Amino acid sequence: MTMVTINGRQVQVEEGATLLDAARTAGVHIPTLCHHPCLPAHATCRMCLVEVAGAPDPQPACRTPAQEGAVVDTDTEALQAFRRTDAAWLLARHPDDCLRCEIDGACQLQTLVRENQWRDLWPKLPAGEPGSPEDDFTDHTSPGIWRDLAKCIECGLCADVCGEAVQQQFIIGFAGRGGDRRPVTVFEAPLGETGCISCGQCTLVCPVGALIEAPHWHEVLHTLDGRRRASVVQVAPATRIAISEEFGLRPGTVSTGRMINALRQLGFDHVFDTNFAADLTIMEEGTELLARLRAGAGLPLFTSCCPGWVNWVEINRPDLLPHLSTTKSPQQMHGAIAKRSVFARALGPDFAAGRAEPYVVSVMPCTAKKDEALRPGLSGDVDHVLTTRELARMIRSRGIAFGALSEEGRFDSPLGESTGAAQIFGASGGVMEAMVRTAAHLAGVEESLPLEWEALRGVRNGIKTATLPGIGMVAVCNGIAAAQRLLEGEGWREDFVAIEVMACVGGCLGGGGEPKSMDPQILQKRAAAIYAVDAKAPRRRSYENRDVQALYASELGAPNSPAAHHLLHTHYAG
Numbered sequence: 228m229t230m231v232t233i234n235g236r237q238v239q240v241e242e243g244a245t246l247l248d249a250a251r252t253a254g255v256h257i258p259t260l261c262h263h264p265c266l267p268a269h270a271t272c273r274m275c276l277v278e279v280a281g282a283p284d285p286q287p288a289c290r291t292p293a294q295e296g297a298v299v300d301t302d303t304e305a306l307q308a309f310r311r312t313d314a315a316w317l318l319a320r321h322p323d324d325c326l327r328c329e330i331d332g333a334c335q336l337q338t339l340v341r342e343n344q345w346r347d348l349w350p351k352l353p354a355g356e357p358g359s360p361e362d363d364f365t366d367h368t369s370p371g372i373w374r375d376l377a378k379c380i381e382c383g384l385c386a387d388v389c390g391e392a393v394q395q396q397f398i399i400g401f402a403g404r405g406g407d408r409r410p411v412t413v414f415e416a417p418l419g420e421t422g423c424i425s426c427g428q429c430t431l432v433c434p435v436g437a438l439i440e441a442p443h444w445h446e447v448l449h450t451l452d453g454r455r456r457a458s459v460v461q462v463a464p465a466t467r468i469a470i471s472e473e474f475g476l477r478p479g480t481v482s483t484g485r486m487i488n489a490l491r492q493l494g495f496d497h498v499f500d501t502n503f504a505a506d507l508t509i510m511e512e513g514t515e516l517l518a519r520l521r522a523g524a525g526l527p528l529f530t531s532c533c534p535g536w537v538n539w540v541e542i543n544r545p546d547l548l549p550h551l552s553t554t555k556s557p558q559q560m561h562g563a564i565a566k567r568s569v570f571a572r573a574l575g576p577d578f579a580a581g582r583a584e585p586y587v588v589s590v591m592p593c594t595a596k597k598d599e600a601l602r603p604g605l606s607g608d609v610d611h612v613l614t615t616r617e618l619a620r621m622i623r624s625r626g627i628a629f630g631a632l633s634e635e636g637r638f639d640s641p642l643g644e645s646t647g648a649a650q651i652f653g654a655s656g657g658v659m660e661a662m663v664r665t666a667a668h669l670a671g672v673e674e675s676l677p678l679e680w681e682a683l684r685g686v687r688n689g690i691k692t693a694t695l696p697g698i699g700m701v702a703v704c705n706g707i708a709a710a711q712r713l714l715e716g717e718g719w720r721e722d723f724v725a726i727e728v729m730a731c732v733g734g735c736l737g738g739g740g741e742p743k744s745m746d747p748q749i750l751q752k753r754a755a756a757i758y759a760v761d762a763k764a765p766r767r768r769s770y771e772n773r774d775v776q777a778l779y780a781s782e783l784g785a786p787n788s789p790a791a792h793h794l795l796h797t798h799y800a801g
């Protein structure tokens with residue numbers, strides 16, 4: 228252990244800790260803008276400069292090792308004056324458009340200015356300057372991600388997360404030095420013309436509003452306010468857990484009921500569960516796997532519910548497309564059923580005849596789901612996709628006291644029932660575990676296999692495998708970089724019968740549309756909550772879902788039937 232003194236307070240920290248770690252251990256707050264606990268420290272923003280006794284100049288706390296006996300001051304007049312000047316420099320180049328900024332209220336630069344009462348520093352820029360939607364700095368070419376380079380503070384976190392440190396896509400990098408340093412895409416192309424897979428991990432780490440999800444919540448609110456269309460919302464498994472964090476609830480708190488109540492208050496007529504469609508996905512995908520096993524073709528089967536992964540295959544490895552399951556993702560299945568099936572018919576004759584259709588919104592922890600809803604063959608199933616963060620913005624915007632809402636809310640039926648297997652879709656390995664539970668049943672080997680598959684769980688391992696007697700070996704790739712690693716050789720072709728890939732580490736609960744968190748344990752906390760919901764569920768296998776059984780009985784026939792294929796399957800761009 229190392230002993231240091233921070234603002235007169237002695238504190239012990241682990242070997243290798245930084246002065247910032249030491250300050251936080253001591254309960255001392257040092258402002259940061261470019262620091263993220265899971266990424267390399269660049270010390271570009273200079274906000275965390277501290278005075279270390281004996282050092283000639285202030286040192287950046289985020290990357291200065293805590294040395295035995297160090298005496299550190301974090302809040303001298305000189306440091307405060309420096310931070311004010313630093314903020315003035317950032318603000319001089321920052322658009323004065325907080326009222327129109329998507330990240331208003333969640334921007335760390337804004338928070339810093341507010342906390343320090345530096346309002347006099349705020350620049351007053353003439354109209355037409357950076358910040359107007361038409362300026363040269365904005366890039367809205369991607370369906371999932373918006374860039375506003377005028378807001379960039381050059382922290383470098385987007386390039387880190389897109390590059391070597393996490394996703395290994397290298398779509399965003401940095402060019403230039405000193406005052407010319409700026410983030411650029413490959414060949415400086417608009418984002419929508421690069422190989423960006425829309426995973427949104429860059430939006431999770433951007434400390435300001437330079438990278439955000441393409442926002443759609445204003446249009447959704449406007450449509451709901453009009454009350455002109457029957458509206459439907461479906462919510463993803465990972466959203467109901469992480470949304471708690473947006474409202475100060477403990478990470479890992481399950482807020483299903485509160486969220487349902489908030490959605491009703493926002494004006495949705497029908498509040499449904501994407502988990503219902505996750506069970507349906509398993510019926511289709513599990514049956515597809517067994518059919519491919521029988522035919523000895525198209526193996527291994529790749530899961531297809533993660534649109535970041537589907538984007539990656541189409542862009543980088545179209546030769547793998549025959550391995551992708553043709554089963555639609557739960558989001559798209561749910562939209563198709565809401566618009567063109569038993570539910571739509573129940574809304575009235577105009578809906579049954581196709582002259583009217585409900586307005587379908589989904590809430591997802593994912594930015595790539597915005598792309599997915601626009602894909603050829605899928606477009607029209609879902610009208611707007613919101614991220615978890617956007618839903619939180621809507622709730623705040625309407626002044627709904629989320630934490631005070633009752634947790635008793637229930638999803639509507641018949642598209643609302645789901646099993647524990649559907650809930651675990653939200654965690655890395657969950658889709659595979661859910662498929663194993665039902666495939667074992669369909670293959671007649673259920674009795675000899677466990678219900679829970681620990682080997683497929685966990686948010687830390689990149690590649691997880693398990694062997695299913697009577698079926699074969701399966702793999703889970705936790706993050707797109709892990710998938711790239713697995714696919715480098717040729718062994719995967721022989722070794723596995725099925726492979727799950729989720730583009731974001733942790734699966735959807737680590738998705739690019741989730742709340743921004745600085746808690747390094749966040750994925751474990753969210754995953755623990757997901758598995759706890761499954762453990763308590765009265766039904767834990769997708770084939771046990773009674774609403775799913777009723778849908779097959781009333782109109783789809785059997786999994787993979789022609790009717791099921793028509794409504795629930797898709798194709799890919801080669």
Ligand code: HC1
Nearest residue numbers: 463464465532557558593652735
């Ligand atoms: Fe996911 Fe899925 S699990 S992709 O991670 O298959 O986004 O949560 O909704 O569609 O169900 C996301 C989550 C989600 C789909 C399901």
Ligand code: SF4
Nearest residue numbers: 389423424426427429
């Ligand atoms: Fe990179 Fe993903 Fe951001 Fe695209 S969305 S730039 S792939 S991190």
